[in-house]
Amino acid sequence: MQGDPARLTRDAGQHLHRFHGGLRLRHNKQISCRDPVVRPPLPQRLVVPLQQHLGSPLDPVVQAGDKVLKGQLIGQAADNFEPPVHAPTSGTVTAIETRGMAHPSRRPGPCVVIAPDGADRWCALEPVSDWQIATPKALQRAIGAAGIVGLGGAVFPTRRKAEFSRWAEVHTLIINGAECEPYISCDEMLMREQPEAIVLGARILQRACGAERTVIAIEDQMGAVSKALAGAIREAGDERLSLVRIPAIYPEGGERQLIEVLTGQQVPDGGLPADLGLACQNVATAAAVATAVTEGKPLIERYVTVTGNGIAHPRNLLALVGTPVSQLFELSGGLTPDAARIVVGGPMMGYALAADDEPVVKASNCILVLSREDIAPVQEEMPCIRCGECARVCPARLLPQQLHWDIVNGQWEDAENDALSACIECGCCDYVCPSHIPLVSWFRFGKDEIRRQHDERRLADHARSRFEAREARLARLQQEHSARIARRKRDLQDEARQKRRIAAAIERAEASQAGTGEEDDA
Amino acid sequence: MSAPRFSAGPAPHMPPQTTVASIMRQVLYALLPGIAAHAWFFGPGILVQITLASGFALGFEALMLKLRNKPLALFLGDYSAVVTGVLFALCIPPLAPWWIALVAMGFAIVLAKHLYGGLGHNVFNPAMVGYVVVLVSFPREMTQWLPPVSIADFTPSLGATLKAVFTGILPAAQSWDAITQATPLDMLKTGIEGGRTVPEIRQSPLFGDFGGLGWEWIANWYLLGGLYLLYRRIISWQVPVALIGTVVALSLPAYLLDPANNPVPLQHVFSGALVLGAFFIATDPVSGCTSAKGRLWFGAGVGIITLIIRRWGGYPDGIAFGVLLMNMAAPLIDRYTKPRAYGR
Numbered sequence: 001m002q003g004d005p006a007r008l009t010r011d012a013g014q015h016l017h018r019f020h021g022g023l024r025l026r027h028n029k030q031i032s033c034r035d036p037v038v039r040p041p042l043p044q045r046l047v048v049p050l051q052q053h054l055g056s057p058l059d060p061v062v063q064a065g066d067k068v069l070k071g072q073l074i075g076q077a078a079d080n081f082e083p084p085v086h087a088p089t090s091g092t093v094t095a096i097e098t099r100g101m102a103h104p105s106r107r108p109g110p111c112v113v114i115a116p117d118g119a120d121r122w123c124a125l126e127p128v129s130d131w132q133i134a135t136p137k138a139l140q141r142a143i144g145a146a147g148i149v150g151l152g153g154a155v156f157p158t159r160r161k162a163e164f165s166r167w168a169e170v171h172t173l174i175i176n177g178a179e180c181e182p183y184i185s186c187d188e189m190l191m192r193e194q195p196e197a198i199v200l201g202a203r204i205l206q207r208a209c210g211a212e213r214t215v216i217a218i219e220d221q222m223g224a225v226s227k228a229l230a231g232a233i234r235e236a237g238d239e240r241l242s243l244v245r246i247p248a249i250y251p252e253g254g255e256r257q258l259i260e261v262l263t264g265q266q267v268p269d270g271g272l273p274a275d276l277g278l279a280c281q282n283v284a285t286a287a288a289v290a291t292a293v294t295e296g297k298p299l300i301e302r303y304v305t306v307t308g309n310g311i312a313h314p315r316n317l318l319a320l321v322g323t324p325v326s327q328l329f330e331l332s333g334g335l336t337p338d339a340a341r342i343v344v345g346g347p348m349m350g351y352a353l354a355a356d357d358e359p360v361v362k363a364s365n366c367i368l369v370l371s372r373e374d375i376a377p378v379q380e381e382m383p384c385i386r387c388g389e390c391a392r393v394c395p396a397r398l399l400p401q402q403l404h405w406d407i408v409n410g411q412w413e414d415a416e417n418d419a420l421s422a423c424i425e426c427g428c429c430d431y432v433c434p435s436h437i438p439l440v441s442w443f444r445f446g447k448d449e450i451r452r453q454h455d456e457r458r459l460a461d462h463a464r465s466r467f468e469a470r471e472a473r474l475a476r477l478q479q480e481h482s483a484r485i486a487r488r489k490r491d492l493q494d495e496a497r498q499k500r501r502i503a504a505a506i507e508r509a510e511a512s513q514a515g516t517g518e519e520d521d522a
Numbered sequence: 523m524s525a526p527r528f529s530a531g532p533a534p535h536m537p538p539q540t541t542v543a544s545i546m547r548q549v550l551y552a553l554l555p556g557i558a559a560h561a562w563f564f565g566p567g568i569l570v571q572i573t574l575a576s577g578f579a580l581g582f583e584a585l586m587l588k589l590r591n592k593p594l595a596l597f598l599g600d601y602s603a604v605v606t607g608v609l610f611a612l613c614i615p616p617l618a619p620w621w622i623a624l625v626a627m628g629f630a631i632v633l634a635k636h637l638y639g640g641l642g643h644n645v646f647n648p649a650m651v652g653y654v655v656v657l658v659s660f661p662r663e664m665t666q667w668l669p670p671v672s673i674a675d676f677t678p679s680l681g682a683t684l685k686a687v688f689t690g691i692l693p694a695a696q697s698w699d700a701i702t703q704a705t706p707l708d709m710l711k712t713g714i715e716g717g718r719t720v721p722e723i724r725q726s727p728l729f730g731d732f733g734g735l736g737w738e739w740i741a742n743w744y745l746l747g748g749l750y751l752l753y754r755r756i757i758s759w760q761v762p763v764a765l766i767g768t769v770v771a772l773s774l775p776a777y778l779l780d781p782a783n784n785p786v787p788l789q790h791v792f793s794g795a796l797v798l799g800a801f802f803i804a805t806d807p808v809s810g811c812t813s814a815k816g817r818l819w820f821g822a823g824v825g826i827i828t829l830i831i832r833r834w835g836g837y838p839d840g841i842a843f844g845v846l847l848m849n850m851a852a853p854l855i856d857r858y859t860k861p862r863a864y865g866r
Contacts, residue, residue, distance in 0.1 A: 020864075256864065269865035341529050352530040370535055379541040380596055383642035387545070387807040388758065396864040401812060419863030427534035434540040435642070441532045 009263045009276045012172045013215040013244040017264035019257045021393040022249040023428050025348075027221065029185040032307040032314040037189050039301075039318045040331050042116040046088050046322030047359040049101055050075040050110045053149045054156050055082045057109045066093045069123035071298050074112050083147040083157045086298040088320035091116040102344065102361045104351035111359075114322065125296030131204050136166055139208040139293060146292030147299050147362075152176060152187075152253075152282030153345065155363045158205075158289065161279060166210035168274035173211035174262065175202045177218040177225070177283040178246055180253035181346025184366040186303035187283050189316040191218065191225040194287055195232035201286030203238055204293050209279050213240040216283075217258060219248040250348065251426040255280045257395050269422055284365075304360055306332040310339030310369030319360045325367050326356040340372040347374075348427040382435040390429035390439065396422045400429040400439050407446035412453060415446050423447070542641075546601035548756050552747030553608060553802065559743045560612070563670045563736035566680045567616020570687055572608050574623040579607035582631035590636065602641055606630055609649040609803060613795055613842070614656070615667045615702075617678070617686050622663055626652030646849045647809045650842045657842070666702040670736035673727050676701050706734030707794045707838040710785060719782040733792030741797040748801025760814055762800040764821025766791055772829055784833075796828065799841035809849045816852070816859040823848045 051057040058075035062068060068087040076084040095113045100106035128134050128142050144159030165173075175198070179187040191198060198216070206214045216233070218225055226245060233241050246252055246261050256267050259278055267273055273280055284302060291297045300321055306328045307314035313333030325342065329335055343350040344364055360367075390400035398419055406415040420443060429439045491497055560568045583603040587594050610626055630652030638644045657664050671677050678686060678701075682693050692698065704712070706728050713723035723729075730738045751757045769790050776784040790796065795803070804810065804824050811820045824844040831840025 260864075266865045269863070271865070339528075341531065341535060343533075343535055345533075347536045348534045350533055350535065352528070352532075352535070354528065354530060356528070368535075375529065375531065375535055375537070378537050378539065379543075380593075382542050382596070382600065383640065385542060385545075385642045385807055386810075386812050388812050389540075389755075391812065391861070392758075397861050398863050399812065399860060402860075418860070419866060422863045422865055425533075430534050431536065431538050432540065433538055434542050434545050436538055436541070438532060440534065 005265055005276075009265055009278060010171060012174065012259075012262045012278065013217070013242055015264070016244070016246060017261055018247075019249075019252070019260040019395050020397045021391075021395045021428060022251065022257070023393055023431060024248070025182050025250045027248070028182045028307075029179075029188060032183070032185045032305050032316055033189060033192075035315045037193060037303060037316045037318050038331075040320075040323060040327060042089055042118060042120065042320075043323050043327045044115070045094065045324075046091075046114045046116065046320060047097070047099075047324070048074065048085060048088065048112045048114065048322040049359065049361055050085055050112065051101055052085060052155060052321070052362040053083050054154065058082060058085055060096050060110060060112055062093050062112065064093055064095050067091070067117075068093060068114065069121055071125065071300060072123045074114075075110075081160075083144060083149050083159065084298075085112075085147055085321075086300050087112075087114055088300040088322050089114070089116045090119050090121040102358060102363070106354075122297075127296035128293045131207065131293050134207075136162075136208050136210060139204060140166075142293050142296075143208060143289055146288070146297070148285060148288050148292055149299070149362050150282055151284035151288060151302060151362065151365070153349075153363055153365060158281065158285055161281070162205065162208040164272075165274055165279040166208075168272075169277065170209055170274050170279045171212045171277045172279075173202070173206050173209050173214040174258065174273075174278055174280045175205075175214060175216040175283055175286055176253060176255070176258055176280050177216060177222075177229075178248075178253040178258060179219070180248065180250045181348050181350075181366075182250075183307050183368050184305050184346050185307070186305045186316055186365050188222060188225055189305075190284055190287060190303050191222070192228055195225075195228040196235070197287040197290045198229070198283050199232040199236045199238075199241065200294065201288070201290035202241060202281075203236065204289050205281055205286055206240065208289075211279065213242070215262060216241065216243050217246055217262065218243065219252070220245040221248045250428070251395055251424070254395065254424055254426060256424065269419070299362060302360075302362065302364070304328060304364055305366040306369075307366065308339075308343075308369040309371040309374055310336050310341075312336055319364075321360055321362060323360045324357050325353065325360065328360070328367060329356065329369070335369060336371065338371040338373065339369045341370045341375050343368040343370060348431070349425060377436070379436050381437055384433075384435055384437060387434060389432040389434070393428040393432050395426060395428065396424055398423060400443075403446070404437065404439055404442055407442050407449075412446075412450050416450060420446055420450065542600045542602070545756055546605050548751065548754055549605055549802065550601065550608065552751045552756075553612070553744070555743040555747055556740055556798070557608075557612070559740045563672075563740065564616050564668055565671060565677045565683065567668070567678070567683045567687070568611065570680075570683055571611040571614060571616060571618060571623060574620055574687070575611040575627055576604045576607035578624050578627035579603040579610075579631055582627055583636075586632055586636040586640075590640065592640070597641060600641065603631060606635075606649045606652075609798075610652050612798060613649075613653050614664065617666055617668065617683065617702075618663055619690055620688050622656050622660060625659070626656045628652075629655045642808055644808055645852075647803060647806050647845050650803065650845045653842050654846060657837070665704075665708075666698060667705050667708075668701065669703040669728065673735065674701070703728070705794070705838060706737060707832065710789075710793075711832070711838045714783055720785050721782070724785075732786065732788040734794075737794070738792040741792045744797045744801060748797065751801060751805075757801065757805040758814065758817060760817035761805045761810065761821040761824075764818045765800040765804055765825045766796070768822040768825030769796065769829060772826065790829070790832070794832075794839035795841045799824065799828075799845065803841065804845050804848070809845075809852065811852050811855050811859070813856060813859045813861055815861075816855045819855050819859065820848050820852060823851065 058077050060075050062074050070090045072087045074087050091114045094115050097111050098108050101109045140159050140162045148158040149155040202214050229243055288299050304319045305316050311332050315332050342353040384401050403418050423443050425440050427440050580603050587597050630648035634646050634648040634651035635644045770787045773787040773790045811817045827844035828840040
């Protein structure tokens, strides 16, 4: 990249660069964009997990039998640092259950189950009176209280990102509307229907993050979106906002790739976009921030795309957190006879659900139902023929075949040196492999194994240092003990000193009899 | 409604559409024009050799898969053995005895491929291993080349070809010495060593406009096939460009300085197996380099070694040895040409 790196990042979006590799995939988005977005009717029950963010599960602040209002706090962290969770509608808490979390690991965690009462009554709301004069700290607090997390999929707490960005002196905020995975169109519909909310949220986030300007990035294929957003930006009249259209090459919506396209710079390995003075937020996060700050409404619903060849009538819905996925299917024409797999997310990076009673969570951007034909294997797995296609398409410039070789053979140091940690698990390598090797699965296993080894080593180091300290302490005590003995022996040979000591002892005895009670350590 | 009738599986959920078999098949399709040109210029012998070599290759492959307890249908159906057989057959004289293909494919499939671990694990290019083994062991049979049909006194028919290949008996009134002739590269080499100049040697009817008669056209068709493979992204451009580029870059100064003893660069490119090697043999992914920069070094190395052997070595063509020697160097080249990962 030519040019001074600092200037390139300050000029983010002025010129477009390219990232390495990537795939041109068939979008399949228009099938779910034909109908306007509607809110589903209230379901029979809502299951709200107490962990919908990157962090630890929250503690419930309600119990079975409590009546809750819409937007009422139902779960928060003990130290108030994690984003809280709120009741999606008014009703009664029927139970606090433990069930598998909406995550590929299916780790069990607590969920609050609410039976709606149909009234859908809001609790008392506390919007920020004027965001343009509110302090960034006040904005961050409002964002945090509303439980807002990154809605692009990473569910990183937005308040923490804003706080960190201000501390790190981020100068440019990037609003990510480049929805790159096939089938997912929730961000596109949001941008078409609520561009003003996104622009308002972007301006609020700009203030909360301490940024000097904002770039909103969308795909070059989004014609209607571009018009809508450009109009909203014009109406807002904020000169610091700009709209950039970038080529639709999967995975250009990934944070690191987006930054590379806009600035030509790469986020340093093990670093953050803030190292380049940048912060990224999803468009849906921006819209949620606008609602939270100006209306005081916490994050309880989101746009969800219900699509795929296994759905009769694909569409987008504005679903409440906690809605069972099966209800979304009903509103989308139901499942087709050859529906075979439910995926949360997109076909490249999403994870499969075992059953359809799973709830919508803050991270659920798309429920994709694939047909038997979609997932039917084309060939059995064969050995790697070293064709190099995987390296050609890798956006992180890795050598997937080399990494695969390292992991299969347990050569963890080589895997770390070959930059396994830089893998973003986008699935491009998997998609082009003629031998049909499940590369991403191997990389996940490899990353996990390396992390486990690091943890073991850390614990072993800790145990060793404790052991060594103990040994040193025992040795020291032993030494002091021997020194004392040696001194006493010496003293016994020294007559003058003996006499002095006897005299001192007699004195002490007389003194203690007299009642002064002095202590002496010989 | 919650009965688990939904399958689970890891991302990505769309299986790849290319397969190993589809790649190998594309390579075979790309070879068809060259094979047709070969049969046109030199008679049906090449087709017999292709059939023999492919058949033996598949046979040895089936045997080894059985011995190693691997699924037969999956690996036989990937066409890799057929590609090995065809590429080998394109390098040998059209009337080579049937046991040449047998020995070569035995070494190629059993030794060079399966004893190293099978598909994806061979260090050396199997077709070239087979070729070099029979070239070194059976020099007489491997140098019985036919002249092009247009200038030959006698070209065997299909029946006569089959008889010659399987029994070694030629039709009455013909002898091996009479019907076989040196290749253009052979003639160049012995001629230069004998003191004749290149323009003199090129007077022979065996030479065409810029390469060997017939051979240059076959090379053209291989080139077309190679460009097709590039277009379909079956091979990458680094090896062919580096190989041919290096050959031209090194032979051009030699020709300009001493035209009497050095052929025109195009003569080098369109003789022997250079174009075939550049697009089909040196691009074998398993035994070559994996990184883009590595492939450039690999192609350049094959080009340099080929030129050295052609000029000073004991054999008229050096592609096979060049490929095998660079196969040896490939892991080292790979080690030093790893791309820089994102963020590092």
